[in-house]
Amino acid sequence: MSYIEFFGVITGLAATWLSARAHIISWPVGIVNVILSFILYYQVHLYPDMMLQLFFFITNIMGWWRWSHPKEEEADTKKELKVSFMKPAQRMLTLALTVTGTLLLGSFAGHLHHWFPGVFSAPSSYPFADSFIMIMSILATFYMIQKKVECWIIWLLVDLAATILYYVKGIRFYSLEYLIFTVIVTFGLIHWIKEYRSYSNHPASSTIT
Numbered sequence: 001m002s003y004i005e006f007f008g009v010i011t012g013l014a015a016t017w018l019s020a021r022a023h024i025i026s027w028p029v030g031i032v033n034v035i036l037s038f039i040l041y042y043q044v045h046l047y048p049d050m051m052l053q054l055f056f057f058i059t060n061i062m063g064w065w066r067w068s069h070p071k072e073e074e075a076d077t078k079k080e081l082k083v084s085f086m087k088p089a090q091r092m093l094t095l096a097l098t099v100t101g102t103l104l105l106g107s108f109a110g111h112l113h114h115w116f117p118g119v120f121s122a123p124s125s126y127p128f129a130d131s132f133i134m135i136m137s138i139l140a141t142f143y144m145i146q147k148k149v150e151c152w153i154i155w156l157l158v159d160l161a162a163t164i165l166y167y168v169k170g171i172r173f174y175s176l177e178y179l180i181f182t183v184i185v186t187f188g189l190i191h192w193i194k195e196y197r198s199y200s201n202h203p204a205s206s207t208i209t
Contacts, residue, residue, distance in 0.1 A: 002040070002043075004036050004039050004040050004043075005040055005171060005173050005174060006173065007036055008033060008036035008037050008040055008174070009173050009174060009176075009177040011029055011030075011032045011033035011036065012033045012037070012177055012181075013177060013180060013181070013184070014029050014033075015027075015029040015030040015033050016181055016184050016185070016188075017184055019144065019188060020152075020184050020185070020187050020188030020191055020192075021188075021191065022080075022083070022147075022191065022192065022195060024064065024067050024068055024080060027060045027061070027063050027064035027067070028060070028064065030056070030060045030063075031057060031060045031061070034053045034056045034057045034060060035053075035057070037049075037053050037056075038050055038053035038054070040171070040174070041053065044125075044169055044170075044171055045120070045122045045124065045125055046124070046125060046130055046169065047109055047112055047120060047124050047130075048105060048109045048124065048127065048130045048131050048133070048134040049130055049133065049134060051134070052133075052134045052137055052138070055138055055141070056137075056141065059141045059142070059145060062145055063141075063144065063145040066081060066145050066146070067080050067081045067145075067147070068080060068081075070082070076199070081146075081147050082147065082195075082196075082199065083147045083148075083149060083192045083195045083196040083199075084146075084147060084148060084149070084196065085148065085149050085150065085196070086143065086148045086149075086150045090148075091150065094139055094150075094154070097135065097139060098132070098135055098136060098139065101131070101135035101138075102128060102131050102132045102135050103128075105127075105131035105134060105135060106127045106128035106130075106131040106132075107127075109124040109127035109130065109131055110124055110127040110128075112124055125169060126165060126168070126169075129161060129165050130165065132161060133158055133161050133162050133165065136154055136157055136158045136161075137155075137158050139154055140154035140155045140158060147192075149189065149192045149193055149196060152185050152186075152188045152189035152192060153189065155181070155185045155188075156182060156185045156186065156189070159178045159179075159181040159182045159185055160178075160182060162174075162175075162178040162181075163175050163178040163179045163181075163182070166178060
């Protein structure tokens with residue numbers, strides 16, 4: 001296990017736990033985790049996961065801003081963005097994007113070592129499984145920025161898939177991290193539902209977004 005893998009796990013666990021608590025400091029901690037993960041995934045040839053970190057870097061900044069600068073009708077009692085649920089149409093769109101995105105990205109990732117041999121010296125490992133993790137992570141992150149409860153259900157699927165994939169690839173500490181994530185994610189789901197229900201006790205902040 002390298003230092004990059006070790007500290008990547010520590011910052012990843014910290015960021016996820018803080019998110020589960022709906023704590024805004026989760027975003028800057030997540031930025032540190034993104035940088036470390038980018039380096040690690042390049043080293044083990046998980047290219048879709050590596051590229052995903054570029055997305056995460058941008059979205060961590062976006063999430064930090066979104067949570068701390070809600071519209072007046074979106075603010076909770078702490079003047080931060082409040083929790084809400086997705087609409088049915090969003091759920092159907094999420095399913096369609098997951099299937100389509102996984103197939104397209106998996107095919108693309110499987111050819112990277114042919115198209116760019118100077119950059120990608122070895123074939124992408126498990127391109128479709130890796131792509132599933134990438135697509136679902138993008139969607140979960142987008143919904144987390146908007147503080148949608150369903151983001152935790154998506155993260156649960158991601159973490160289960162990643163636990164298996166990283167174990168097979170031999171980055172066992174990251175595999176253990178994602179196994180722990182499944183526990184934190186479950187807590188996050190329960191905590192966000194409780195927070196959403198608490199708005200009924202505060203009529204001034206109970207508008208659903």
